[in-house]
Amino acid sequence: MARTIRLTAAAGVLALAAALAGCASSNPLGDNNPASSPPSTGAPVTSITVGSAAFPESEILAYVYADALQASGVAATVTPNIGARDAYIAALKDGSIDLVPEYTGNLLQYFDAKATAQSSDDVYTALKTAVPQGYEVLDQAAAQDADSYNVTKAFSEKWGVTSLADLKKVTDPITVAANPEFQTRPYGIPGLKSVYGVSATLLPINDGGGPNTLKALLDGKAQLADIYSTTPSITQNNLVTLADPDHMVLAQNVVPLINSGKADAAVTQALDKVQANLTTADLIEMNTKSSVGKESAQNIATEWLKQKNLFG
Amino acid sequence: MNPYSQAFAWLSDAGNWAGPGGIGWRILEHLDYTGLTLALAVAIALPAGLAVGHTGRGREIVVPFTGALRALPTLGLVTVLALLVSSDLLAPLIALVILALPPIIAGAYAGVQAVDRDTVDAAKAIGFTGWQVLWRVEFPLALPLVLGGIRSACLQVIATWTVAAFLPLGGLGRFLIDGLAIRDYAQMLGGSLVVIALALAADGVFVIAQRLATPRGVRAARIPDAPTTTHQPSRKEIPWPEPSA
Amino acid sequence: MTWIVANWDQIARYGLQHVWLSVPPIVAGTALSIPLGQLANRYRLSRGVLLSIGGILYAIPSLPLFVLLPSLLGTRILDPLNVEVALTIYALALMLRATADALASVDGQVTLSATAVGYGGWRRFWGVELPLAGPVILAGVRVVSASTVSLVTVGSLIGVNSLGFFFLDGYQRYFPTEIWVGIVGTVVIAVVFDLLLVLAGRLLMPWARPSRRAGRATATLLGVEAEPS
Numbered sequence: 123m124a125r126t127i128r129l130t131a132a133a134g135v136l137a138l139a140a141a142l143a144g145c146a147s148s149n150p151l152g153d154n155n156p157a158s159s160p161p162s163t164g165a166p167v168t169s170i171t172v173g174s175a176a177f178p179e180s181e182i183l184a185y186v187y188a189d190a191l192q193a194s195g196v197a198a199t200v201t202p203n204i205g206a207r208d209a210y211i212a213a214l215k216d217g218s219i220d221l222v223p224e225y226t227g228n229l230l231q232y233f234d235a236k237a238t239a240q241s242s243d244d245v246y247t248a249l250k251t252a253v254p255q256g257y258e259v260l261d262q263a264a265a266q267d268a269d270s271y272n273v274t275k276a277f278s279e280k281w282g283v284t285s286l287a288d289l290k291k292v293t294d295p296i297t298v299a300a301n302p303e304f305q306t307r308p309y310g311i312p313g314l315k316s317v318y319g320v321s322a323t324l325l326p327i328n329d330g331g332g333p334n335t336l337k338a339l340l341d342g343k344a345q346l347a348d349i350y351s352t353t354p355s356i357t358q359n360n361l362v363t364l365a366d367p368d369h370m371v372l373a374q375n376v377v378p379l380i381n382s383g384k385a386d387a388a389v390t391q392a393l394d395k396v397q398a399n400l401t402t403a404d405l406i407e408m409n410t411k412s413s414v415g416k417e418s419a420q421n422i423a424t425e426w427l428k429q430k431n432l433f434g
Numbered sequence: 435m436n437p438y439s440q441a442f443a444w445l446s447d448a449g450n451w452a453g454p455g456g457i458g459w460r461i462l463e464h465l466d467y468t469g470l471t472l473a474l475a476v477a478i479a480l481p482a483g484l485a486v487g488h489t490g491r492g493r494e495i496v497v498p499f500t501g502a503l504r505a506l507p508t509l510g511l512v513t514v515l516a517l518l519v520s521s522d523l524l525a526p527l528i529a530l531v532i533l534a535l536p537p538i539i540a541g542a543y544a545g546v547q548a549v550d551r552d553t554v555d556a557a558k559a560i561g562f563t564g565w566q567v568l569w570r571v572e573f574p575l576a577l578p579l580v581l582g583g584i585r586s587a588c589l590q591v592i593a594t595w596t597v598a599a600f601l602p603l604g605g606l607g608r609f610l611i612d613g614l615a616i617r618d619y620a621q622m623l624g625g626s627l628v629v630i631a632l633a634l635a636a637d638g639v640f641v642i643a644q645r646l647a648t649p650r651g652v653r654a655a656r657i658p659d660a661p662t663t664t665h666q667p668s669r670k671e672i673p674w675p676e677p678s679a
Numbered sequence: 680m681t682w683i684v685a686n687w688d689q690i691a692r693y694g695l696q697h698v699w700l701s702v703p704p705i706v707a708g709t710a711l712s713i714p715l716g717q718l719a720n721r722y723r724l725s726r727g728v729l730l731s732i733g734g735i736l737y738a739i740p741s742l743p744l745f746v747l748l749p750s751l752l753g754t755r756i757l758d759p760l761n762v763e764v765a766l767t768i769y770a771l772a773l774m775l776r777a778t779a780d781a782l783a784s785v786d787g788q789v790t791l792s793a794t795a796v797g798y799g800g801w802r803r804f805w806g807v808e809l810p811l812a813g814p815v816i817l818a819g820v821r822v823v824s825a826s827t828v829s830l831v832t833v834g835s836l837i838g839v840n841s842l843g844f845f846f847l848d849g850y851q852r853y854f855p856t857e858i859w860v861g862i863v864g865t866v867v868i869a870v871v872f873d874l875l876l877v878l879a880g881r882l883l884m885p886w887a888r889p890s891r892r893a894g895r896a897t898a899t900l901l902g903v904e905a906e907p908s
Contacts, residue, residue, distance in 0.1 A: 173757075176838075177851060201757060203847060204838035208617040209756070213838065216749075218757035299602075302615040325602050326612060333853035334516070338602070341520075416854050418686050437750060505825040505869030507832040509843060510862040513850040517858070589737055596740045597833060600850075610742050614836065619746070626743040633738035 167386045169197040173210050173219030176203045177330025178412040178419060179267060179352065179405060183223035185423030186396055187378060193433035194392035202419065206303045207232055214257065220384040221393075226262055227372025228269070229253075229379065231308045242266070242373040249377070258385060260378045260393050263400040267352040268374035269309055269331075271298070271364040277345055278362040285365035289320040292345070299338040300348035302326040309371045310348075317370040322346065332413070352405040354413065376400055392433075399430050441623035450624075455608075457628060463604035464595060464632065471527060471591045475534035476584060483542025483583070487576070488568050496543065500536035508533055512598050526598035533594060534587040541583015545576025577647040585640035592633045596625075606632070682856055690842075694864055697841035700831045701868065703763045705824050708770025709778075709816070713809070715771070716778030729775060736772040741765055741830060745837050762834040769830065770823045777819025781812035810884065817880045821873055828869040832861070842868075 170191055174184035181202045188198035201219055204210040207228070213219045226245045230237045233252040239245040246262045253259055271286060278284060281292045289296065304310035305324050314320045327335045331349040336359065339347035346364075349356055356363060378393050408426060411417045417425075427433065444450055451457045486492045508529055515525035549572050557571045573580075599607025609625025612618075683690065719729040748754065748761040785808045793807040832843030842861040849857030 173838075176847060178848070201838065201840075203835060203840055203844055204757065205836075206615045208615070209838065212617055213755070213757050216755045218755045302612040305612060306616055326608070327602050328600050328611070328847075329851040332851045334850065343522075343602075413852055416682055416852060416857070418689050420689065421685075437747065501821075501825065501873070502866065502870070504822070505829050505866045507829040507843065507846070507862060507865045509832050509835070510846045510858055510865065513846045514855050514858040514862065516850065517853055517855045593738060593740045596742060597836075600836070607740075610740060611836075614742065614746065617746075622743045622746055626740055629740050630735070630738045634735065637734065637738070 167196060167384050167389050169199075170221055170384055170389065171219045172198055172200045173204050173213055173222040174200065174202045175207065175210055175222070175330075176205050176328075177332070177350075179330075179350065179409055180223055181419040182408050182412065182422050182426075183376065185420050186400075186426060187221060187223060187393060189423055189427050190392045190396045190433060191389060193427070194388055196389055196392070200420075206301065208303070214379065214381065217381075221378055221380045224259070224377050224379040225267060225374040226259075226377050227374040228307075228309070229259075229377070230372060235308055237372070240369040240372060242375050245373045246375065246377070253379070256382055258380060258382050260380060260385065260390055261397040262375040262377040263397040265376045265400040265402045265405050266374050267350050267376065267402070267405050268371050269300075269348050270351045270356070270371070271366075272339065272347050272349050272356060272361040273345060273364060274339060275360050275362055283364065284362060285367055286314070286318045286320070286370065287367055288364075289314075289318060289346075294345070296320065296322040296346060297325050297344040298322045298346040298348060299325045299327050299335045299344035301328060301330060304348060313370045317368050352402060352409050354406060354410050376405070395432050399432060437619040437623055440620035441627060444620040444624040445627065457609075457625075460604060460606050460608060460625075461628065461632065464592070464606045464629075467523075467527070467530075467595050467598075467603075467605050468588065468591050468636075471530045471534055471595075472584065472588055474527070474531045475538055475587060475591075478531070479535045479538035479583075480542050480580070483539040483580075484546055484568065484573065484576075486539075487543040487546025488564070488572060493543075496539060500539050503532060503536045506532065508594050509597055509600065512601060516601050522602055526595070526601060526603060530591055530594060530598065534591050537586040537590070538580075538583045541586075542576065542580050545579030545583075546572045548579060549575045574649055577649075578644045581640060581644045581647055585637065585644070588636050588640065589633050592636060593629060596629055683860060686860075690845075690860060690864065693840060693842050693844050693861075694868065697828070697831055697843075697865070697868055700759055700762055700834065700839070700841055701766075701824075701828045701872070704766035704770045704827050705820065705872075707763075707767045708774050708823055708827075709820050711767070711771050712774035712778040712816075712819075715775055716782055717804070719775065719779040720783050726779065730779070733772040733775045736768055741769070741833050742836060744768070745834060745839070757838050759834075759839050761837075762831065762839045766827050766830055770827055773823050773826070774816075774819050777822075778812070778816050781815030781819070782808060784815060785811045810886075813884045814880065817876060817884070821876050824872045824876060825869045828872060829865060832865060 170188075172184045172188045172191075174180040181200075184200050184202060188200045191198040201213075204213050204219070210219065210222050211232070214222055226242070226249050230239065230245055230249040230252055233254065234248070237245075237248055237252065239248040242262070246259075249259055273283060281288070283289060283292065298304065298311065298314075300310065302324075305326070306312065311322055311324050314322050325338055325344045327338060329335055331347070331353060333355070335344075335347050335349060336355050338344045339361070340359065347361075349361070351363070355361075376397070378397070380389070380393075404426065408422050411422045411425075412419065445457075453459065482496070486496050511529035511532060512526050515528055516522075519525045519528070546568075553575070554567055554571060557567050562570065595605050596607035596610050599605055599611040606625055606629050609621050609628075613620075613622035613625060715729060719726040744765045745761055746756075748764055749756045749758070752760065752764060754760050789811065790803060790808060793803045798807060831841045832846060834841060835843030835847055842864045845857045845861030845864075849855065849861065
């Protein structure tokens with residue numbers, strides 16, 4: 123009896139030890155390649171991790187990039203849903219990811235809060251120099267998707283508001299429904315104050331201008347909603363997108379932000395091909411497939427690449 | 435500056451404490467949510483746990499049921515309820531009440547079960563009815579374990595309301611979720627320290643309550659909380675708390 | 680239903696990641712609780728200190744712990760290890776008390792008998808005390824398993840994806856079905872783990888089979904086992 127017990131206990135301990143060893147080896151701590159390793163000379167890039175922000179369009183674009191790279195012979199994996207810009211830029215910098223789909227204007231303001239560029243081309247030019255050493259942006263796409271301030275038709279008519287500059291006429295307190303980071307963004311609450319002299323409070327909703335943000339606006343919990351301009355719900359609900367005469371929100375073209383060490387000729391060529399073919403209409407169609415069709419980001423990306431036939 | 439000193443700097447900045455959205459206000463909101471959650475959870479779980487412990491019936495259902503509740507992911511419940519329930523507060527409230535049920539049911543049930551059968555039989559022998567046995571014998575004797583269950587529920591609820599701040603809500607979770615969005619370590623860590631302090635304070639209150647609730651005769655007979663190599667058949671453990679979400 | 684079929688790839692992938700993230704904390708937390716539980720039982724002071732630390736650890740919300748660990752461990756911010764270490768801490772905090780109590784509940788007469796027939800301290804611990812404490816430890820592991828599987832989902836908030844991904848994606852797309860898939864998947868994993876644990880217990884510890892005639896010792900064990908609160 124004692125023998126059996128001992129054997130069984132030993133077996134248990136061995137199993138534990140084996141499992142521990144297994145989990146230790148599954149998480150190699152030792153492979154921490156510093157992200158800003160110098161661009162590899164000669165040897166082609168063989169694998170890339172594409173990250174995405176935590177909203178559907180970013181995730182779809184990440185899969186588009188990954189599929190395009192895959193079709194060009196570069197092994198690519200996607201790490202979706204990382205979070206807001208601060209989180210995925212940190213992930214890019216510590217080497218967790220190599221590439222992330224971005225938007226020119228917001229990215230420029232992230233690296234340079236005092237940027238003055240407004241048009242797509244000016245923003246892109248300024249961005250190229252603002253990107254920190256070791257990273258670069260590839261070609262910008264024609265596709266644009268910007269943060270936009272929307273109000274209901276009723277609110278717009280009641281106060282005669284069609285532009286952010288008109289908001290000063292509103293005497294009721296103003297609440298903006300948007301993601302939490304809007305509290306500190308130059309195009310968010312601080313921008314409304316400094317650019318348009320409007321004091322507003324934030325209703326933080328974590329859905330990237332999605333249906334919950336829309337609902338808060340329609341239910342009257344917020345008077346303004348930050349909804350990305352490629353979102354179908356803006357027209358579906360007859361929302362009024364407020365004009366931005368002082369260009370608080372900069373031009374926002376889709377652009378890949380990449381670790382320079384990973385941007386070799388093959389990678390750049392594959393991504394440039396995607397960028398050259400991506401239009402705003404494409405983004406709207408992709409978003410509709412996601413929000414209405416509930417398709418997975420991977421499927422939507424595959425379908426777009428097939429439709430464009432870029433890597434036949 | 436390392437994250438810790440940043441967090442203390444954040445905590446010691448008076449500007450962060452004042453006004454709506456300040457730390458003080460968020461603490462009050464957090465206590466408000468926690469109190470409401472516990473009140474509802476106790477109202478549901480206590481009768482259920484006592485009934486099962488007293489009658490001995492339904493054990494086969496309650497035990498696996500509370501086990502299954504434990505596996506329910508709070509973030510999932512919070513998000514799905516947010517889509518199904520229109521009120522901002524109701525969705526996380528329901529989710530958190532569900533989360534708080536298992537330890538309270540288990541505490542009540544274990545408390546009644548742990549009452550010495552001889553004591554119950556004696557009470558019956560001198561003519562106590564079922565209700566009297568429950569209220570005058572079993573419940574007072576079970577009270578420390580009942581409170582133990584509520585205590586671990588309370589710890590969990592305080593910590594888990596922070597995850598509920600994924601929704602547009604107040605409470606201390608705002609500092610965590612909003613800090614996460616912009617990777618503001620000072621705010622996240624400072625907010626967490628406040629959450630931990632709140633949890634420990636609440637826990638302290640329960641420790642005192644448990645001590646006061648232990649009937650004097652039982653207290654005298656109770657073996658101190660120290661290891662013994664001999665078996666202690668009478669010692670029933672306080673229901674284990676669960677880690678915070 | 681059609682969504683589940685159309686997205687089966689995705690569901691399976693996140694489900695697998697979920698399992699992969701859950702197992703190491705459960706195993707490591709349990710393994711670490713054995714020496715620490717033993718230590719807790721040795722001295723009154725160590726018991727007080729260890730159990731108090733365990734109590735404080737519960738109170739730490741998981742989200743900031745996930746975010747803070749990279750700076751303590753030197754890991755990258757998307758490294759699954761951050762979530763695994765955090766959950767190991769919770770698992771250990773939970774298991775500590777269970778294991779300490781389980782070891783303390785071993786009948787003193789039995790350990791004395793083992794010594795009498797010539798078992799040394801080390802052999803007695805592995806050969807007698809630990810196996811006898813096994814059923815109660817197992818009860819604790821079952822609790823830890825369920826709560827770990829459910830807590831893994833919080834990692835999705837920091838980009839360490841599991842079935843929790845569907846909570847955020849479903850919320851953002853106002854799509855309850857997707858969230859339900861995540862919830863049900865999580866519960867299924869927890870239930871499967873629980874069944875495996877029970878099965879492992881039966882195989883490894885046949886002496887723990889409940890016997891009707893057994894005295895209060897068994898009753899206590901069963902009471903605890905049935906009471907994973």
